[in-house]
Amino acid sequence: MYKRSEVKNIVLTIMSQLMPKDVQISRIEFEGPEIAIYIRNPKILAEHPEIARDIAKKLKKRIVIRTDPSIRRSKKETEEIIKQLVPAEAGIKEIKFDDVLGEVIVKAHKVGLVYGKGRSIYNKILAETGWRLNVVRVPPVDQRDLDTLNKIIDYMLSQSSYRLNFLRRSGERIHRGVIFENRYVRITGLGGFMEVGRSAILVETGESRVLLDVGINPGGDGFSFYPRLDIEQLKPEELDAVVVTHAHLDHMGLVPYLFKYGYRGPVYVTKPTRDLMVLLQLDLLDIMQRGNQKPPYTQLEVKKMILHTIPLDYGEVTDIAPDIKLTFYNAGHILGSAMAHLHVGEGLHNIVYTGDFKFGRTRLLDKANTVFPRIETLIMESTYGDRDQPRRDVAELELISTISRTIARKGKVLIPVMAVGRAQEILLVLVDALNRKLLPKETKVYIDGSIREVTAIHLTYPELLSAQVRSRILRDENPFDHENVIRVEGKQMREDIAKSDEPAVILATAGMLNGGPSVEYLRMLANDPKNTLVFVSYQAKGTLGRRILDGEREITMVGDDGRLELVKINMEVKSIDGFSGHSDRRQLLAFLANIKPKPKNIILNHGEPQAIHSLAEAIRRKSKHLGLPDVRVYTPSVLDSLHVAGHA
Known part of the structure; x- marks a missing residue:
């Protein structure tokens, strides 16, 4: 349940911001990590497009403004208004409606032209129709190649009522307020420590449990195929959140498996990770079935996972538990890959989990981010910790x-x-x-x-x-x-x-x-x-x-x-070395030299023992040169736990 004092504070803050502007509020809902404000006067948003941003800044929470269903125009009228306001050069291909969330999904060749400069067209459409724009880019390719992406959108639309109920259930859990006061943070490696594959990390606090990645071992079979999800403190139904850093099977190949065994919470990803994750999981099922192997889950669990995904943009601070905020940063590894920054408690502890990352520009991507608000503990991949790659x-x-x-x-x-x-x-x-x-x-x-x-x-x-x-x-x-x-x-x-x-x-x-x-x-x-x-x-x-x-x-x-x-x-x-999306030894050390602020603890994972031990020794030897004179370097194995703040 919500803490009454916290709910009261949220409502009072919203009312103080909106009442002077004559925004007619019909209700306020907690929908996943967002606070949804339903209004009857959307025209005010065209005059004050900064409203949601100002409330978010005050509350330090994500705000979404939706319109009350009673004031939304008909779909036919809305389509006509969209086509009048959006220039023909935008190349609109399809318009679909989400009746439950009050969104109109517009598929178009040029996204920017649909939104308009400074989101001017977006605001005008919302004010005149009561529907919020959600624009999806349609690239100039064979439409068969977009089949999976289109199916994801269509399936989510067909299950809008379920998704809204899920968001409200998870919103209640996220915004329930902190109950326990024992201040500790514990990190347990469930896979991908002293090895490459089956990445999974459990982060526990006195209040919450969050799983960072849950992948398969591409070279494993039987028991070694899975991360250690059998430990006593990991019960899927008690997890607050699953965070997926990127769409490679050794990091996300087992996410649907959690839904098979009782998980019903959110899965936080970037948008490309969501799309790629679904495509590769279905591909994995197909390969295993053709190879007469028994898959760990079915398409049913993949579909359930889709309805529970919550996509985030880089730099978007999001509450994922009563005492944990998540922010994604570019990892430079593959499309949509992210470093996960966890802010625990009111300044208790900050963790950055790099996932797989590339601290170097490639033809395809920019290099990984190095600046974070705060870091006490860095969990860093070490795949090439013992060698350099050619340019x-x-x-x-x-x-x-x-x-x-x-x-x-x-x-x-x-x-x-x-x-x-x-x-x-x-x-x-x-x-x-x-x-x-x-x-x-x-x-x-x-x-x-x-x-x-x-x-x-x-x-x-x-x-x-x-x-x-x-x-x-x-x-x-x-x-x-x-x-x-x-x-x-x-x-x-x-x-x-x-x-x-x-x-x-x-x-x-x-x-x-x-x-x-x-x-x-x-x-x-x-x-x-x-x-x-x-x-x-x-x-x-x-x-x-x-x-x-x-x-x-x-x-x-x-x-x-x-x-x-x-x-x-x-x-x-x-x-041929040099094409890897992982940082080599030189880049790993350069990342540590450039990271701001400097972490107190470095936990090395995602590497074979030789690579991890070699990198750990190099960090300790070069610690002053790297600006890390007092850093503690840890090289745990699977099932090792580290208390990085307080005591359980």
Whole structure:
């Protein structure tokens, strides 16, 4: 239940801000992390567009202003007004209505033109119709590639009443007020400590329990596939929130599993993470089912998760529990990847969890953020904590050289890639090389798996990409496309490509050869020494990619007839470092040198033991140079707990 004093303070603050402006309030609701103010006089918002911002500043909470359903115009009238006010150049493709939340979803090519300068059109539409605009960008791609995104929007609209009830239930939990006064913060590693994969971290206070990421282990099986969700203090139904930093399976692959076992709370993500997460989870289910593996959850749990996601923008401070505020910051790892800043209590403790991050610009993304309001404890990934990577331009030249050499001998280049991030980075490099004639003009680039759909989602969120890529997309260009880039349609086309005499480049998922079309191509291409297998990303321990990288040249695979066959790796095997979305040792140390303010505690995770111990030693040795003279560096294992503030 709410604390009466807190509710009273919220209501009085809202009334004091709105009453002098003749805003006719019909009711005030707690909807998830937001306080929703329902009004009957939306015209006042056109005169005072700063109202919500001023209340949010006073209360230090997220505010949304909705209109009372009784004053909203009909859908037909609203559509006509939108089309009158929005310039034709915006390219409106579709208009849909959310009756429950009072939102009108407008799908258009140019989002900015729909909102208007300074959100002038947004405010005018709200004032004249009573409906709030929610604009979704429609990139100039094959609409099949937006199928998942459209289904997410349609499903959420069809379940609006459920979603509103969920938001109000979670709002009651978030804004209930602090009950317990024992002031402590405990961090427990459930996965991804002294290892790469199955990332999951439990943060506990006297009042709340929050789970940071919940992924699978791509190289694990059986018990090691899952994080340690079986510990006594983790009961899904008692969790206050799940925070997902980015859409790679080792960080979000098991989120629907929580809903299977009783979790009914919110999942906080960025918008691209929501879309990519759903796409990759459904892809995982498909791969496991085709491989006769029993999936840990079904599409039903994925759908339930969709209804419980709450998307946040970078820099948006959000209450996720009575004593915890969450803010996302750009991590530079993949589209929508975020560092999670947790502000616990009234200044009790501040945690920054980096997730996976890149402290260096790439063709695709800007580098990770380094400035935070406060930090006492930093949980930092250490994937490449024991090594430096080549510069990106050097890696690109090596890739183009390797492809050219293989094409010259009439071979095929197989590049296993993660559908999110690495695929788009490599596509940018290959398209640029084709445009600059660094590759033979007849070189075909085949893309297989979910790469096209994932790339379409990148085109939907250009504001989160690097300035160079963003500017091209906003000019209605597709920087990932070229006439030589060809989408693979089905198993037969895959076999035809592999059997043909045509030299080619093949980008296929998954990046660690742990399922998907990349494994099928490997089986068909491995025996021919003219071909080349190129690794451009980290290969986790236990995966087929890691085994081949470590020298294994005879592997057992399932053939077309379902029988096991021995496959000899006669093709050239090449690993090109420098394309990773992770920070290398040099970048990790540079991040610590630049971070502001400086943390008192550093907890290293997401790395194999050698990488973590090497980085920990380097931090201690260089602590004064890094501006961290008194820092404490921790290297816990899975199931270790650290009290970083107070005592339980």
